[in-house]
Amino acid sequence: MILIRKSLKPALLFCALLLLVLGVPAFTVTSVSVNPPGSIYPGNSVNVSYTVYAASGVAFPSYDDLQFITELDDPFWTYSIAVNGVKNTRPVTGGRTVTISGFELGYRNQDEVIVMVLLQGTVPANAALGATRTLVKIQELDARGYAIPYSVVNIDRLVGDPTPPPTAAYGSLTVTSSPSGADIYIDNVYKGLSPAVFETIPNGNHVVLIKLDGYLDHSGSVTVTADNQTVHAPLYQQTTAPATTAAPGQILTGGTGSPAPTASGHTPGYGSLSVTTTPAGALVYVDGSMMGITPTTIPLLTEGPHSVTLVMDGYQDLKTTITINAGTTSEYITGLSKTTKTPGFTAGIAAISIGFLFLYRKMRK
Numbered sequence: 001m002i003l004i005r006k007s008l009k010p011a012l013l014f015c016a017l018l019l020l021v022l023g024v025p026a027f028t029v030t031s032v033s034v035n036p037p038g039s040i041y042p043g044n045s046v047n048v049s050y051t052v053y054a055a056s057g058v059a060f061p062s063y064d065d066l067q068f069i070t071e072l073d074d075p076f077w078t079y080s081i082a083v084n085g086v087k088n089t090r091p092v093t094g095g096r097t098v099t100i101s102g103f104e105l106g107y108r109n110q111d112e113v114i115v116m117v118l119l120q121g122t123v124p125a126n127a128a129l130g131a132t133r134t135l136v137k138i139q140e141l142d143a144r145g146y147a148i149p150y151s152v153v154n155i156d157r158l159v160g161d162p163t164p165p166p167t168a169a170y171g172s173l174t175v176t177s178s179p180s181g182a183d184i185y186i187d188n189v190y191k192g193l194s195p196a197v198f199e200t201i202p203n204g205n206h207v208v209l210i211k212l213d214g215y216l217d218h219s220g221s222v223t224v225t226a227d228n229q230t231v232h233a234p235l236y237q238q239t240t241a242p243a244t245t246a247a248p249g250q251i252l253t254g255g256t257g258s259p260a261p262t263a264s265g266h267t268p269g270y271g272s273l274s275v276t277t278t279p280a281g282a283l284v285y286v287d288g289s290m291m292g293i294t295p296t297t298i299p300l301l302t303e304g305p306h307s308v309t310l311v312m313d314g315y316q317d318l319k320t321t322i323t324i325n326a327g328t329t330s331e332y333i334t335g336l337s338k339t340t341k342t343p344g345f346t347a348g349i350a351a352i353s354i355g356f357l358f359l360y361r362k363m364r365k
Contacts, residue, residue: 026060028053029138029153039158042127046072048119048135048155054105055113062106064148065141068098071134072121079117083107087116099141129160170200171224175208177233182212188281188293194233201229207290214238216272216299216329219292236299238329272329273298273322275308277336282312297329312336 031051040046048070054060068077077098080089105113119136127133133156140151175184177194184191187206191198194210201224210218210233218233275284277294284292287307291298294310303326310318315336324330 026054026058026064026140026151027066027138028056032155034135034155034157039160040123040133041160042123042125042129044123046121046123046135046157048117048121050117050136050138050155052115052117052138053113054115055107055109055111057109059107059109059111060102060105060113062102063143064102065145066100066102066105066115067139067141067147068117068119069134069137069139070096070119070121071124072096072119073124075119075121077117077119079115081105082112082114082116084112123159127159131159132156133159168203168226170202171226172228173198173201173206173208173222173224174228174230175210175233176231177210177212177218177235179212179215179235182210182215182218182233182235185209185211185293188283207292209292209296210235211296216297217292219290219296219298221290238297269303269326270300271303271324271326273301273306273308273324274329274331275310276331276333277310277312278334279312279336282310282315282336285309285311308332310334310336314339 029050029052031049033047033049034040035047036044052066054066060066075094075096077093077095078089079098079100080087081100081104082088100115105115107113117136121135123133134154135157136155138153138155139147142148173186174197175191175194180194182194184194184196186198186201186208188209203225205221205223207219207221208231210231212235214237215235216238218235220231222229222231273286274297275292275294280294282294283290284294284296284298285308286298286301288309301324303324305321305323308320308322316339318334318336320332322330322332
């Protein structure tokens, strides 16, 4: 048998050199099985079985080695080498690395050499969740003991569940209008002219107000959740008659608007509301929804009564009900009253003291 191997060595060397030039490994790996299947967890016992065809049509180079490496703790290897169907089982061995000499695998080209491997081990307790762990690395070593890069085959598994990517705290907002060139306000802060894209918008609800001279204001709420939101404002020309000053709480109705034009210039069943306050800058809530900042015109309100609330720091909230008429712009002009402080503790004590003094004088009489 030794003589046969010596006589075949030049042929084997030629085959090995051919494989090296072509960059093709001398073995193939099949029948891979991992138990438990799917994701594994720190401390799990794992069984890995696989089959290596070391020679099938082309002999394994006798001066190369076949090597198995594992990242599992407490590994035990059981493997058998079958030559043309005759199996020889090797003793169980431990350690993270097992190397099979090419002299055990180097037979004739027409011989079939198969290595059947069973690995038992434990996932390290400090294995990072969401990371990939190499259960077995299978590679061919050259005559100098270096791994041949193109020969490496890894059997990997995910440890734990995949780590979800962190949710960004910001998104972006794209604002356009027809016509363009309108002023853009986000949360009552001027941002620029339309069209525009705003980055690093914090997640959450935001009020977008779009204003253009000669057109009805457009306002609405948008929710940003680490994504890109788009707001498009179709602006409609304002054709209302000049407003006259009214006493606080008085509603003036005049002029016609076009909140959603049709052939007649109006949308049946809808009207608009123009709100002006002294001072300006009050938040306008219509039926509980933030709709703009005074002075503002709110289009496309359904015909009928609506609850309107004006809110501004340092001033008393003002609540009223306004009736919207279809095809018209109802104007609401009012002044806001500053918040007054109620008598405090000192004033109360003073009042009680005066009361006692008055009673004392009356008793002396």
